Amino acid sequence: MKSKILSLSALLLFASIALFNTCKHLTNQTTANTTMKESIIYGKLPPDSAFEKTINGKQVHLFTLKNKNGAILTITNFGGRVVNLLVPESSGKMIDVSVGLGSLNDYIKSTERYYGATIGRYGNRIAKGHFTLEGKEYTLATNNGPNTLHGGKIGYQDVVWDAKKLNDQSIELTYLSKDMEEGFPGNLHIKVIYTLTDDNAMKVDYEATTDKTTVVNLTNHAYFNLNGEGSGSILDHLVQLNASNYTPVDSTLIPTGKIEPVKGTPFDFTTPTTIGARINEQNEQLKNGKGYDHNFVLDKHDLDTPIAIVKGDKTGIVMEIYTDEPGLQFYSGNFMQSRNVMKYSEFDVYRNAFAMETQHFPDSPNQPQFPSTVLKPGETYKTTSIYKFKTK
Numbered sequence: 001m002k003s004k005i006l007s008l009s010a011l012l013l014f015a016s017i018a019l020f021n022t023c024k025h026l027t028n029q030t031t032a033n034t035t036m037k038e039s040i041i042y043g044k045l046p047p048d049s050a051f052e053k054t055i056n057g058k059q060v061h062l063f064t065l066k067n068k069n070g071a072i073l074t075i076t077n078f079g080g081r082v083v084n085l086l087v088p089e090s091s092g093k094m095i096d097v098s099v100g101l102g103s104l105n106d107y108i109k110s111t112e113r114y115y116g117a118t119i120g121r122y123g124n125r126i127a128k129g130h131f132t133l134e135g136k137e138y139t140l141a142t143n144n145g146p147n148t149l150h151g152g153k154i155g156y157q158d159v160v161w162d163a164k165k166l167n168d169q170s171i172e173l174t175y176l177s178k179d180m181e182e183g184f185p186g187n188l189h190i191k192v193i194y195t196l197t198d199d200n201a202m203k204v205d206y207e208a209t210t211d212k213t214t215v216v217n218l219t220n221h222a223y224f225n226l227n228g229e230g231s232g233s234i235l236d237h238l239v240q241l242n243a244s245n246y247t248p249v250d251s252t253l254i255p256t257g258k259i260e261p262v263k264g265t266p267f268d269f270t271t272p273t274t275i276g277a278r279i280n281e282q283n284e285q286l287k288n289g290k291g292y293d294h295n296f297v298l299d300k301h302d303l304d305t306p307i308a309i310v311k312g313d314k315t316g317i318v319m320e321i322y323t324d325e326p327g328l329q330f331y332s333g334n335f336m337q338s339r340n341v342m343k344y345s346e347f348d349v350y351r352n353a354f355a356m357e358t359q360h361f362p363d364s365p366n367q368p369q370f371p372s373t374v375l376k377p378g379e380t381y382k383t384t385s386i387y388k389f390k391t392k
C-alpha cells in the first residue's frame with residue numbers, strides 16, 4: 001500500500017514537472033507559434049504590450065496580420081511601420097526578414113529613425129530644403145547636411161497614425177499632414193493600407209489628397225535581411241533589378257540631374273549579382289553613396305513584372321518587388337553603425353540590412369526633367385508596391 005502511494009506521488013510529481021515545463025515552453029513561444037503547429041519561428045515576436053503607449057494623446061498598438069500559410073506581418077501605428085515580417089523558407093521554418101527593433105521605446109530612442117516606417121511627405125532628399133511651386137518658394141526643415149531627407153525633422157515615421165484593422169490580413173492607417181508641416185504646403189490626407197496576401201506578399205497601397213498644390217512622394221522604409229534579422233551581412237544576397245539606368249548623385253546624395261546607363265558600371269544589376277561583388281570598387285558614385293544609395297530608373301513599372309528580385313544566400317528566400325512607381329532607391333545599409341540594439345539582440349551592424357524604396361526620384365521638385373511629384377487639389381495620389389516572398 002505504502003509503495004503504491006509512493007509511486008502515485010512520484011507519478012504526480014513527474015506529471016506536474018512535465019506540465020510546468022510545457023507551460024514554461026509555451027509562454028516562451030510567440031502567440032503566432034501556437035497556431036503554426038509544424039513551423040519553427042526564427043526569433044520571437046514582441047509582446048503586444050511592448051507597443052502599448054499613449055503619445056500626444058494618441059494610442060499606439062502593435063497589430064498582427066496573418067495569412068493562411070502562417071506568414072505574419074506586424075505593424076505599429078507609430079510611424080506606420082513594419083515591425084515583423086515572418087515568411088516561410090523551404091523547410092517551412094518561419095524567418096523574420098524585417099530588420100528592426102523589439103519595442104516602441106526602442107523605436108523612439110533609435111538613432112536610425114526609419115526602420116520599417118512609412119516615409120513622407122517626400123521620400124529621400126530635396127536639395128537644400130528648398131523648391132519653387134506655382135511661382136512660390138518653399139523652405140523645408142533640413143535634417144541631412146544641407147538637405148531635407150524623408151520629409152524633414154519630424155517625418156511620418158515619428159507620428160502616430162490612426163489605425164483600423166480591416167480584417168485578419170489588412171490594416172488601414174490614416175494621417176493628416178497639416179498645411180506647412182515641415183514647410184510643405186497643403187493639408188494632405190493620407191491613407192496607407194497594408195495587406196498580407198495569401199501568396200505571401202506584403203502589399204502596400206498609398207492614397208493622398210490635398211487642398212493646396214503640393215509635392216508628395218510616399219514610400220516604405222522596410223529594412224530587409226532575407227537570411228533573417230540578426231543573421232549577419234547582406235553582401236552575399238543576390239540582386240536583380242529591372243533598371244537599365246540610374247540617377248548619379250553628388251557628394252550630398254542629390255541627383256546630378258543626369259540619367260545614366262548602368263551598363264559597364266557597378267550599378268548594373270540587370271543580371272543577378274551579389275550586393276558585395278562590386279560594392280568596394282573604386283568608383284566615384286559608390287564613394288558618394290558610401291556603397292549603394294542610389295535611385296534606379298525602372299524599365300517597367302506596371303505591377304506585372306518584378307522590378308527587383310533579391311535572394312537570401314542562406315535561406316534561399318526570394319523577394320520579388322512589384323510597383324507602379326518609376327524609381328527604386330536601393331540602399332545597402334551603409335550608415336548602419338552598431339548604435340541600436342535590434343529585435344534579436346544584435347546591433348544594427350554595418351550592411352546587415354538593405355532597403356528597396358519604391359518611389360519617385362529624389363529631388364524631383366527641383367528637377368523638372370524627372371517624373372512629376374506634384375499633387376493638385378481635386379487629384380488623388382494613388383500608388384501600390386508589393387513585396388512577394390517565395391522559397392525558390
Ligand code: BGC
Pocket residue numbers: 112114124253293329331335357
Ligand atoms: C537614404 C539613405 C539614408 C537612409 C536612412 C535612404 O533612403 O537614401 O541615405 O541613410 O534612407 O536610413
